Ligand SMILES: Cc1cc2nc3c(=O)[nH]c(=O)nc-3n(C[C@H](O)[C@H](O)[C@H](O)COP(=O)(O)OP(=O)(O)OC[C@H]3O[C@@H](n4cnc5c(N)ncnc54)[C@H](O)[C@@H]3O)c2cc1C
């Protein structure tokens with residue numbers, strides 16, 4: 027198969043690039059080693075739309091974050107993604123913290139953030155009672171959103187404009203082909219331009235293309251997930267004032283768009299880019315640090331834990347944040363590298379994609395591309411129905427229309443059969459348990475699938491899968507070895 | 512269906528069914544709301560036998576017990592609505608409104624009394640906070656039970672079980688009979704939680720080791736489970752460094768506790784026990800909200816379905832009295848009857864024939880401790896050639912799993928082979944209680960609910 031552009035990696039950034047390029051008359055392919063989008067860092071983070079005050083002024087991080095924050099609300103509306111502008115508090119525990127926060131307000135202003143101010147604990151307590159500390163910085167533009175739904179929506183939008191997705195396709199070799207199809211990927215897919223958006227593996231993919239010299243230092247962040255207590259305990263993210271360290275934002279408490287509260291992330295460098303294990307000492311540390319922020323959290327409310335890994339460019343000896351590297355490589359015509367897309371990469375994903383688009387426009391002659399805009403490209407995606415969030419009249423109407431809305435599959439989140447069927451029958455053709463979970467949000471409540479898993483499995487089998495073909499996530503994560511037949 | 516009932520019962524497990532019967536017997540109009548397609552609750556997936564020793568004076572399988580509890584409602588004027596998910600309860604003072612999601616619409620049912628009989632859910636890996644990776648192959652015991660018994664799934668071949676509660680023990684036997692190798696059961700407490708008879712019949716019968724004072728300290732494997740790390744624990748139940756051992760396995764079954772299901776109760780402001788999450792009730796099983804009663808596992812997890820049924824009768828009757836303005840509330844009986852738990856004593860045989868559960872020992876050729884002749888015979892057989900009732904599922908012509916049981920106990924040594932032989936059986940016509948198939952001259956009865 028021949029493409030104008032091949033994108034490696036279907037995280038939020040790769041999918042945002044795919045969507046942006048799908049507005050042009052280009053043949054675009056996305057190659058992803060997992061069986062679905064958002065299985066890498068884009069599905070393992072805090073899901074916060076950052077405001078951009080924390081990044082070095084004049085950096086790409088600051089620029090794209092502020093821009094991303096400005097765009098996100100509209101984007102989420104267009105793409106049918108759940109989004110809530112909650113604002114956020116950074117809490118100071120001592121005078122040194124307060125000076126840090128004052129400096130942050132100034133830095134934020136320089137970066138172009140609006141509305142930042144220092145507030146007293148009264149203002150904090152009015153929104154989140156029970157938080158410790160002596161004062162805070164308020165960031166009204168910070169928001170929370172559905173990071174899975176967002177990445178899925180970007181991909182679905184790209185697909186609607188003709189972009190091809192290759193899942194369970196780990197790129198293993200990239201050889202040189204004759205102009206203009208200079209990239210031959212795994213001997214099968216040819217492309218004029220290769221965009222390396224491989225996150226934690228971006229250094230390796232770059233090397234596959236003949237450009238060495240990058241190195242990603244994986245840095246793990248672990249989280250606890252609390253039960254659906256957001257409404258009653260925490261509607262606004264609270265972070266500690268940043269302190270010098272290896273480059274995280276400190277252990278914070280964040281309500282999720284689905285009503286849970288997450289505590290984390292820790293920050294520990296490791297060698298393995300795919301070791302997502304949680305560890306006892308770190309989880310214990312999360313417990314004690316999160317109870318510093320909010321004393322009313324109880325360990326009994328914890329329902330799950332998970333980890334994400336930051337693709338850092340800054341080595342452990344240095345720590346801190348290094349700016350995103352996004353560039354057309356001199357050494358390999360047609361290769362666009364995106365290296366070190368760590369936080370705020372999610373917030374910045376669309377501005378990053380626009381930047382990549384501009385790089386292609388600038389180099390189109392050289393790359394042999396013809397960047398003509400598509401007439402009336404699709405730019406929106408219809409929001410999936412969330413039965414639980416509707417009022418009773420609306421629920422009643424839906425059941426009349428389709429009785430499958432009258433069968434509750436996931437009792438914790440009240441997800442109906444109609445929503446599950448829709449999630450299984452998704453545009454991208456992804457059919458793991460996690461794929462269903464990311465789209466309709468079952469299995470995520472306090473029973474963690476104890477009730478709904480049998481029903482989801484039954485529906486997956488109705489869609490044509492055999493028992494042994496049902497995977498939790500990627501190939502090899504089978505739930506069953508077979509079924510009595 | 513009406514839009515007002517004296518008593519509405521949420522959940523049709525043994526608790527809900529018995530409550531309905533008692534409420535209806537006092538003349539109340541009653542509706543049962545059940546989210547599953549059929550009544551019986553968790554019993555439908557408990558295909559092993561041993562239920563009903565107290566209530567029906569015989570050993571029944573879970574589905575058989577459920578079928579009897581349903582049969583008892585025969586001829587009573589009780590509306591039963593299945594596939595009906597109660598999503599919300601609203602307190603309008605004297606009356607309560609129940610919002611129900613069904614395939615034919617969103618219903619509102621008004622009632623004077625509510626009986627909560629919503630059962631329990633299982634504690635999960637997240638709640639016990641086991642560190643490690645998140646591969647497939649980690650199942651809670653009840654989920655594993657429903658996959659294996661109701662869907663015929665082959666969930667694993669090398670199995671470790673965490674927790675020595677009865678569901679874990681029952682699953683150790685089930686998976687062994689299904690052909691898996693159960694490598695061991697690990698219990699964090701210093702003694703086993705399950706019934707003695709289950710330790711004997713589910714573990715010892717098959718040579719499955721049980722170690723106490725141990726936990727799974729790490730889960731290993733990136734896709735499917737590859738191994739677990741087990742460690743000894745100290746008196747704070749923390750893993751002791753240096754005691755870790757790696758066990759290669761593809762499946763981990765968690766049997767680490769049950770949590771009363773009380774999301775709906777919380778809607779009404781029913782006070783819950785902060786430790787167990789059970790609905791708190793007074794002597795007549797009324798919760799902190801007048802007119803709302805609770806029984807069965809959503810109140811307090813009970814070991815035996817028989818006890819649940821008995822307690823629920825009191826709750827149902829009192830709910831009816833509340834609704835009809837009758838006096839004379841019944842107080843709930845003390846349910847201190849329970850079968851012996853923990854390590855079976857050496858050289859002692861625990862009789863399983865009736866709820867007394869006598870410990871019978873032989874000294875100098877003389878039997879001691881038996882409560883009746885039947886028990887003595889049981890103990891003698893147990894000594895020389897133990898006999899067991901085999902329960903399993905076989906497929907019918909549509910590919911559905913049908914629970915069956917041997918009509919008489921079979922030699923313990925033949926259990927595994929008989930189970931394997933049953934795998935090739937396809938049932939044609941079958942009726943609950945009737946012979947469904949015969950293997951090696953042994954008759955197997957259909958033990959279906961319905
Ligand atoms: C703990 C943590 C918290 C964070 N919190 C936030 C936050 O609150 N807000 C925010 O804006 N940002 C946050 N971030 C940052 C954000 O999550 C990332 O910047 C963003 O998700 C990066 O997206 P991506 O598409 O570049 O990478 P990824 O999502 O990792 O996508 C890369 C994809 O490439 C695939 N791939 C790799 N190698 C190959 C190959 N050889 N062949 C084919 N496919 C390949 C991978 O499977 C993966 O799917 C956080 C990050 C972490 C780790």
Ligand SMILES: Cc1cc2nc3c(=O)[nH]c(=O)nc-3n(C[C@H](O)[C@H](O)[C@H](O)COP(=O)(O)OP(=O)(O)OC[C@H]3O[C@@H](n4cnc5c(N)ncnc54)[C@H](O)[C@@H]3O)c2cc1C
Pocket residue numbers: 521522523524525526527544545546547551552553554557562595596597598628629630631632652653654656677678681769772775806807808809813814815816817819
């Ligand atoms: C996995 C498991 C295995 C067990 N094994 C054994 C055993 O081997 N032997 C033994 O004696 N006991 C066993 N028990 C204990 C057994 O469950 C109890 O003895 C008894 O079945 C509890 O009865 P119940 O009616 O309280 O709950 P359940 O039988 O759980 O019934 C509750 C019912 O309420 C319904 N319900 C809940 N919420 C709603 C709602 N919102 N709307 C509508 N309906 C709702 C449920 O669908 C269910 O049918 C087991 C329990 C579990 C969880």
Ligand code: SF4
Pocket residue numbers: 862863864865866867868869881882883884885886887
């Ligand atoms: S010996 Fe008799 S009384 Fe004792 S448990 Fe057995 S059957 Fe019951």
